[in-house]
Amino acid sequence: MIEFNLNGKTVRTDVPDDTPLLWVIRDEFGLKGTKFGCGIAMCGACTVHLDGAAVRSCSMPISMAQGKKVSTIEGFEGKHPLQEAWIEEQVPQCGYCQSGQIMQAATLLEQNGSPTDEEISAHMSANICRCMAYPRIKKAIKSAAEKSNSAVNVYDLASSVEG
Amino acid sequence: MNLLNNFSKNKTEDSLQLSRRKFLISAVNSALVMAFAPLTMSLTASASEIIKQNGFSPSIWFEISTLGEITVHVARCEMGQHVGTALAQIVAEELGANWDDIRVEHASSDPKWGFVMTGGSWSVFQMYKPLSQAGAAGRITLIEAGAKLLGVAPKSCDVKDSKVISGSKSVTFAEIIKQGKFDRTFTPEEMNKLPIKSPDKRHTIGFDRLALDVPPKTNGKAVYGIDVELEGMVYTRPVIPPTRYGSKVLGVDDSNAKKIKGYLGYEILKDQSNWIEGWVSVIAESYHSAIKAADAIKVSYKSGDTTNVSEQDIIDEGRKLVNTKSAGVLFVNDGDMDKAFDSAASTLDATYITHTAMHFQMEPLNALAEFKDGVWHIHCGNQSHSLTLPAVAKALGVSDDSVIVHQYYLGGGFGRRAYGDYAIPAALTAKQYGKPVKLIFTRPDDAKFDQARSASVQKVSAAINDKNELVGYEHNISAGWPTLSMAPGFMPKGIDNTGNFDPFSTSGSDHWYTIANNRVRTINNPLAQKTFTPGWLRSVGPGWISFGAESFIDEVAHELKKDPVEMRLAMLDGKGKNRGHHPQSVHGAKRLKFVLENCKKAANWGQKLPKNEGLGIATSFGQEREMPTWIACAAHVAVNPTSGEITIKKIFMTIDCGTVVHPDSALAQIEGSILWGVSLALHEGTEVSNGNYIATNFHNYTPLRMNNMPEMEINFVESKEFPVGLGEPGVIAVAPAIANAVFHATGIRLRELPMKPEHIRQQSKQA
Numbered sequence: 001m002i003e004f005n006l007n008g009k010t011v012r013t014d015v016p017d018d019t020p021l022l023w024v025i026r027d028e029f030g031l032k033g034t035k036f037g038c039g040i041a042m043c044g045a046c047t048v049h050l051d052g053a054a055v056r057s058c059s060m061p062i063s064m065a066q067g068k069k070v071s072t073i074e075g076f077e078g079k080h081p082l083q084e085a086w087i088e089e090q091v092p093q094c095g096y097c098q099s100g101q102i103m104q105a106a107t108l109l110e111q112n113g114s115p116t117d118e119e120i121s122a123h124m125s126a127n128i129c130r131c132m133a134y135p136r137i138k139k140a141i142k143s144a145a146e147k148s149n150s151a152v153n154v155y156d157l158a159s160s161v162e163g
Numbered sequence: 164m165n166l167l168n169n170f171s172k173n174k175t176e177d178s179l180q181l182s183r184r185k186f187l188i189s190a191v192n193s194a195l196v197m198a199f200a201p202l203t204m205s206l207t208a209s210a211s212e213i214i215k216q217n218g219f220s221p222s223i224w225f226e227i228s229t230l231g232e233i234t235v236h237v238a239r240c241e242m243g244q245h246v247g248t249a250l251a252q253i254v255a256e257e258l259g260a261n262w263d264d265i266r267v268e269h270a271s272s273d274p275k276w277g278f279v280m281t282g283g284s285w286s287v288f289q290m291y292k293p294l295s296q297a298g299a300a301g302r303i304t305l306i307e308a309g310a311k312l313l314g315v316a317p318k319s320c321d322v323k324d325s326k327v328i329s330g331s332k333s334v335t336f337a338e339i340i341k342q343g344k345f346d347r348t349f350t351p352e353e354m355n356k357l358p359i360k361s362p363d364k365r366h367t368i369g370f371d372r373l374a375l376d377v378p379p380k381t382n383g384k385a386v387y388g389i390d391v392e393l394e395g396m397v398y399t400r401p402v403i404p405p406t407r408y409g410s411k412v413l414g415v416d417d418s419n420a421k422k423i424k425g426y427l428g429y430e431i432l433k434d435q436s437n438w439i440e441g442w443v444s445v446i447a448e449s450y451h452s453a454i455k456a457a458d459a460i461k462v463s464y465k466s467g468d469t470t471n472v473s474e475q476d477i478i479d480e481g482r483k484l485v486n487t488k489s490a491g492v493l494f495v496n497d498g499d500m501d502k503a504f505d506s507a508a509s510t511l512d513a514t515y516i517t518h519t520a521m522h523f524q525m526e527p528l529n530a531l532a533e534f535k536d537g538v539w540h541i542h543c544g545n546q547s548h549s550l551t552l553p554a555v556a557k558a559l560g561v562s563d564d565s566v567i568v569h570q571y572y573l574g575g576g577f578g579r580r581a582y583g584d585y586a587i588p589a590a591l592t593a594k595q596y597g598k599p600v601k602l603i604f605t606r607p608d609d610a611k612f613d614q615a616r617s618a619s620v621q622k623v624s625a626a627i628n629d630k631n632e633l634v635g636y637e638h639n640i641s642a643g644w645p646t647l648s649m650a651p652g653f654m655p656k657g658i659d660n661t662g663n664f665d666p667f668s669t670s671g672s673d674h675w676y677t678i679a680n681n682r683v684r685t686i687n688n689p690l691a692q693k694t695f696t697p698g699w700l701r702s703v704g705p706g707w708i709s710f711g712a713e714s715f716i717d718e719v720a721h722e723l724k725k726d727p728v729e730m731r732l733a734m735l736d737g738k739g740k741n742r743g744h745h746p747q748s749v750h751g752a753k754r755l756k757f758v759l760e761n762c763k764k765a766a767n768w769g770q771k772l773p774k775n776e777g778l779g780i781a782t783s784f785g786q787e788r789e790m791p792t793w794i795a796c797a798a799h800v801a802v803n804p805t806s807g808e809i810t811i812k813k814i815f816m817t818i819d820c821g822t823v824v825h826p827d828s829a830l831a832q833i834e835g836s837i838l839w840g841v842s843l844a845l846h847e848g849t850e851v852s853n854g855n856y857i858a859t860n861f862h863n864y865t866p867l868r869m870n871n872m873p874e875m876e877i878n879f880v881e882s883k884e885f886p887v888g889l890g891e892p893g894v895i896a897v898a899p900a901i902a903n904a905v906f907h908a909t910g911i912r913l914r915e916l917p918m919k920p921e922h923i924r925q926q927s928k929q930a
Contacts, residue, residue, distance in 0.1 A: 016424055019451045027449060032390035033383015035574070037525050038606045039454075042861035045525055073383035086381040090373065090827055093243030093835060095380025096387060096525040096574030125870040128861060130525045130575050131243045132838035133831065134869045 004065040006031075007075035013062065021065055022046045022057040025072055033073040033099045037128070044127030047100035048072050054107040073099035082106055085144035093131035101127050105141050114145050186297065186349040188304045191226075195340045197301045198224030199293065211346040225254055225297065231325055231337030233258070234266045239290075240281045240546055241269065242576035244832060244890050245374035249825040250290050256367040257298025257360060258305075259322025260336075267375050272548035272568035280547040282581050282699065283667075284786045284888025287824055288747070291886050299357040300349050308343035309334050323366075362822070362883040371827040376572070388544040388571045389529045389603060396531065396599035397427060400453040401588050402443040402462055403611050406854050407695045409467025410441030419459035420445065425452030429460060430595040435560040438584055440467075444592040450603055467854075469694040474618055474850035477643075478516055480690040481620030485514070485639040491686025492657030492664040495638075495673055497740075498680030500626075503635030507626035511722050515623070515711035517916040518848045519856060520616040520700055523864050526574020527609040528585035532592070533599035539566045541586045544573035550650060551583030558587040559594060578699035579614060582649040607859040614698025615849070615856060617643030617668075617691045621711040625719050626680065633719055633734075635680035640708055643691030644668045645699045657685070668697075670787045671705030671895070674712060675741045675752040676734035694854055701839060702894035705786060710916055713781035713899035718912065727903065728763050728780055732756055746885035747790055747821070754793045754819050755782055758880060762795035762817040765876055772908075776801045776812070779903025785820075785892035792887045793819040793880075796837075796896035800904040802911075804927065807920030809905060811841055811873035814897065819880035820889050826879070833877050833893040840897025842867035848917040 003012045006029060013028050020039075025031050025048065034057060037045030041056035048057045049071040050064075076083060082102050085091075092098045101124070108115055108123040115123070120141050129137065185200045189211035225235040235251040247267035255265055272279075302322050309327030310317040312334050319329045326333045349357075362369075379385040404410030412431050420426050425448035432442040443462050447453035484490045504510060530543035539559060545551045548568045556566045573580055589602035604612060619642035626635030644665035646654055654663035669685040691697055700706065720727035735756035737743070743751025759782055766778060778799050785792030797815040802808070814837050823829045846867045849858035858864035902913045911926045 015449070015451070019449070023449065023451045026390075027392075031383070032386070035387075035525070036389065036527060036603070038861045040606070040860055040862065043525065076382070078378075078382040083381045087373065087377055090377055090831065092377055092380035093245075093831060094241075094525065094573060094575045095243070095376070095385055096572075098380050099383050102381065121870045121872070125868040128525070128866060128868060130523060130577070130866060132835045132842070132867065132872075134838065134872045135834050135875070136831070138869065138872075 002062050002066050004067060005069040007071055015062060017061060017063040019062045020058050021048070021060045021062050021070070024062050025057060025070070031072050031074050035096055035099060037097065043097070044104055045097045045100045047103040047127065049103060049107065052107070052110070054104050073102060076102070080106060081144040081148050082109070082140065085140040085147070089136045089140040089143060091133055091136040091140050093133050097127060097129050101129065101137055105137070108141065109145055109148065113148065115141065184351060186300050186354050188300065188345050188347040190340070190345045193229050193340070195227045195345055196224060197226065197297060199297065209346050209348070225301070227336055227340055229337055229341050231264050231335060232266060233260050233264045233325070234268055236268045236270055238270045238279045239286050240544065240570055240573055240576070241376050242281065242544070242546065242573035242580070244286070245376055245825065245828040246281065246286045247376060248372060248374045249287055249828060250294060251375070252367045252372060252824055253291060253294040254298040256365055257295050258301045259325070261325040262367060262372055264325050269570050271570050272552050278549045280549060280581065281576070282546050282578060284790070284792070284890040284892060287886050288790050288888050295359050296354045296357050299359055300354060303357070304345065304347055305336055305339055308345065309339045312339060312342060368822065368824050369826065372825065374828060385572050387526055387574045388531070388542060389526055389574065391531050391542045391571065392601070393531060393533055393599045396533070396601050397446050397448065397596065398450040398453045399444045399446050399589065399592050399600050399602040400450070400457040400605060401602065401608055402445060402457050402460060403608055404441035404464055404466070406467035406469045408440060408469070408693060411465040412441050412443060413463045413465055415443060416461040419461070420456040423447070423452055423456045423459060425449050426456040428596070430592050432588055432591040432595070434558045434587060434591060436554065436557040438554065438558060439587055442588055444588060444602065446592065446596055446600070454605060469854040472690060472694045472854045473852055474519060477618050477688060477691045477694065477851060478620055481618070481641040481688050482514065484641045484686045484688060485620050485622040491639070491641070491684045492662045493659035493682070494657055494664065494669050494685045495681055495683035496658055498635070500635055500637055500680045500682035503626040503680035506628070507635065508629040509627045510624060511627065511719060512622060512624035513715055513718055513914060515621050515714060515914045517619045517707040517710060519618045519851055520843055520848050521610065521613045521856060521858055521864060522577050522579035522698065522700060523610070523861070523866060524575025524577055524579055527606055528579070528604040528612065529602060530583070530586035530589035531599065531601045532586065532589040534593060537565065539590060540569060541566065541590060542569045542571065543583060543586050544571045544580060545583035546573070546576045546581040547583070550581055551586060554582065554584055555586050555590050559590055577701040578703065581699055582614070585612065606861070610856060610859050610864070613856065614645065614696045616700035616707065617688065617697040618851070619707050621708065623711055623715040625715070627723065631723050633678060633723070636678045638672050638683045638712065639686065640669065640672055640683070640711070641686040641688050642668055642707070643695070643697030644687050645697045647687060647692060648696050667699060668704045670703070671708035672712065673788050675755050675784055675791070676716070676731070677736050677738055677741050677752070678734065694851060695856070702836070702891040703786065705783065705895045706843070707916065709781070709783055709895045710898045710902070713896065714902050714914065717779070717899070717903045717906065721906070728759065728768055731782060732759060735759065747887055748788070749884055755784060758793045758817040758819050759795040761878060761880070762797050762815055765817065765878060766797035766799065766815040768797070775804055775908055777904040777906065777908025779900045779905070779907055781896040781899035781903060783892060783895035785895070786888055790887045792889060792892040794892055794896055796900040798897065798900040798904040800901060800908055802905055802908045802923060804909065807923030807927070809845060809901070809918060809920070809923070811901065813874040813876065814841065815876045816893065817878045817880065818893070819882055820887050821882050821884035822886040823879060824886055829879065829889055830877060832889050834875060836891060836893030837875055837877070837897055838867055838872060840894040841873060841901070843894065843916065844898035844901045845917055846871065
């Protein structure tokens with residue numbers, strides 16, 4: 001039995017230890033916003049936060065989540081400044097990678113309140129957008145950064161709600 | 164050649180034929196329904212009787228509720244283009260609707276919708292006129308009813324913000340629908356005569372609206388095919404055989420799979436259509452267990468006969484074919500090419516190769532199949548019910564009317580989800596195992612079953628006269644043909660009647676330059692055809708054919724010591740067959756000339772550049788001559804002479820696509836397609852080895868990422884002409900513009916896609 005905090009709530013699962021976190025989030029707990037892309041941590045579609053760090057849930061066995069805080073796109077509840085910027089800049093095309101893009105971008109803003117173009121590119125090149133909406137992803141990150149007052153002004157349900 | 168007509172010529176319900184249908188307006192369940200009548204319906208009845216008939220399913224309809232909500236039903240899928248928003252804008256424009264009242268519904272499969280395909284960059288081009296007319300008919304009906312309520316003459320009324328207005332008086336659509344009685348039919352003749360707004364009066368078309376599908380794509384709520392679950396379903400992963408065709412399962416040993424928790428069993432699939440041969444489905448309680456069990460299971464095969472085929476074999480075959488006189492099918496034959504060669508002062512030829520390129524759409528292929536109450540329900544995002552549904556029915560051995568395909572958001576289409584063959588193994592497993600089956604391809608499974616853009620070979624030859632003019636142009640093109648495998652009934656005959664050809668693998672060779680003698684032969688590569696299923700990949704034929712055509716024009720210009728842009732401009736005279744026609748290609752080649760001149764200026768053509776930098780230019784007319792999207796593209800590159808690395812400093816693009824319905828989405832499509840062009844030119848590509856694609860996942864298939872994104876300058880021509888396609892055309896001119904820029908920078912001509920640093924290093928050494 002593995003116990004962890006998922007978007008602010010304590011959850012338990014008895015799937016085999018080697019089951020990737022991705023499938024537990026999606027199929028056990030029904031949070032389908034986190035996507036399956038490559039299965040080898042190369043595309044970023046499955047990005048979630050583990051204790052605040054961006055991780056690839058497709059390649060992380062559930063055993064590693066034991067006792068930790070996991071946040072998914074659903075945990076942001078549409079209130080993250082990046083989500084607003086994503087709508088303002090009309091970022092998504094097919095949209096499949098965008099949960100992962102937002103989760104990845106959120107960890108950049110957490111460390112760096114006003115990233116340069118180069119810093120955004122370096123951080124976001126871990127994630128593929130097959131529609132190649134890259135110009136807008138970059139613009140939205142910059143606009144969210146400008147609107148947020150500090151680097152740590154990030155909506156983090158996992159730490160704000162008791163687990 | 165009209166690709167769209169080729170595609171749907173056998174279908175009586177083609178939406179282009181909406182012009183032959185009546186339009187019906189009636190109140191149903193208190194909502195006002197407006198719809199084109201299906202051709203199959205008896206039309207002696209009144210509009211309201213027909214609409215109330217069971218099975219009434221028109222090709223286009225929208226309805227207004229008594230709350231004033233306007234729902235536009237769209238038989239097109241969302242795969243990133245925000246097509247629902249653009250199509251709803253067209254209705255809203257003519258209807259006079261307040262945009263906040265608009266909703267979009269994406270329709271599921273029903274044969275009565277007609278031939279449905281989201282592809283070919285067709286949607287807006289195809290739907291613009293019928294949707295405008297439908298909106299206008301709705302407006303007239305609402306004005307007539309509204310005028311009565313206001314006690315004024317209809318002539319004094321106008322519509323705005325979902326209201327009928329006359330002077331200071333107004334009444335909302337919702338009020339009109341609550342109080343009015345509607346039972347009205349417009350004949351096709353009346354529909355065609357309806358007044359469509361003049362462009363200067365538009366309030367919705369040409370203005371930005373937030374795309375309706377964007378918000379759910381930022382919070383995880385958008386439902387893609389892979390997200391769908393059904394009660395009692397099991398998970399399945401396919402075990403794909405060693406060859407695409409002709410493999411047979413000899414035996415299955417699942418002793419190791421049995422050790423995996425959650426493993427339920429396997430099925431050797433029996434496909435009555437033989438589209439898939441030698442497939443095994445591994446069934447488990449969870450997808451993770453299905454993945455592991457499929458890895459653990461041992462299947463022995465008798466392989467098909469393509470186990471040793473390599474990329475080089477396919478290219479050698481193509482090279483042989485383009486050099487075989489009279490191979491393939493004659494597609495263009497203007498003037499007298501043989502005479503032009505015979506009387507030429509000099510000739511020039513070049514051969515271009517493009518390697519296998521793949522879809523790698525982000526959402527791996529998947530489908531959920533359930534048999535319920537005598538009907539097969541298939542849940543999967545797909546670009547064409549009309550291609551997918553019959554394929555599934557045939558594989559199951561059932562009639563088309565016992566299959567329903569349910570539509571979802573597509574995690575990328577790019578042509579891979581047009582012929583939805585990935586639903587076949589799901590349906591067969593559900594049939595054989597007797598439960599609802601959710602089948603998901605892992606990324607390597609998806610790659611193995613891809614319908615790749617075939618490797619291609621093309622030879623272009625020029626005849627030059629003694630005045631140093633290009634007087635003859637011959638283009639022989641060869642590749643595997645998607646349409647031959649997936650929709651062979653849709654292949655037209657060549658002009659010499661020697662056979663049929665794939666128009667989608669040929670379009671792009673019928674350019675708009677005026678050259679006295681011009682011959683094009685299009686040739687199927689049978690080795691590619693039997694080794695894999697050649698696919699439609701975003702920008703399709705023009706995406707690789709124009710690499711040859713637009714590189715070669717550059718080569719000719721340099722050979723003739725002419726400026727490559729000036730030479731193109733001179734050939735874009737808009738004369739003869741290049742005059743174009745009303746409405747979609749009106750002004751013809753002159754519009755291409757205009758965008759080329761604009762792009763030339765934007766890129767500051769002729770500027771002095773630092774050493775090892777170059778500027779190259781190319782043009783494109785989009786997906787087909789009958790729906791030309793006029794594009795000029797310039798690439799500014801820097802080439803590292805030692806490493807051979809090509810850096811794109813900037814891409815300039817000028818586009819004339821006629822009326823732009825949704826400017827921000829149009830821009831997004833061009834941004835994405837320019838980057839696709841760069842990616843296919845420099846970053847993507849694989850090869851066939853041992854009968855399979857070498858690329859299996861994102862570690863060895865490497866589309867462009869943000870760190871390689873060049874600067875872009877994009878200019879749209881403000882136009883009031885008929886809208887044409889925009890989803891793919893931006894891809895086409897990018898690769899030849901880059902190749903031409905590399906030549907400008909280095910004097911090295913790259914004739915192979917993707918362009919690789921080693922190609923430059925090799926040629927540097929030879930020089």
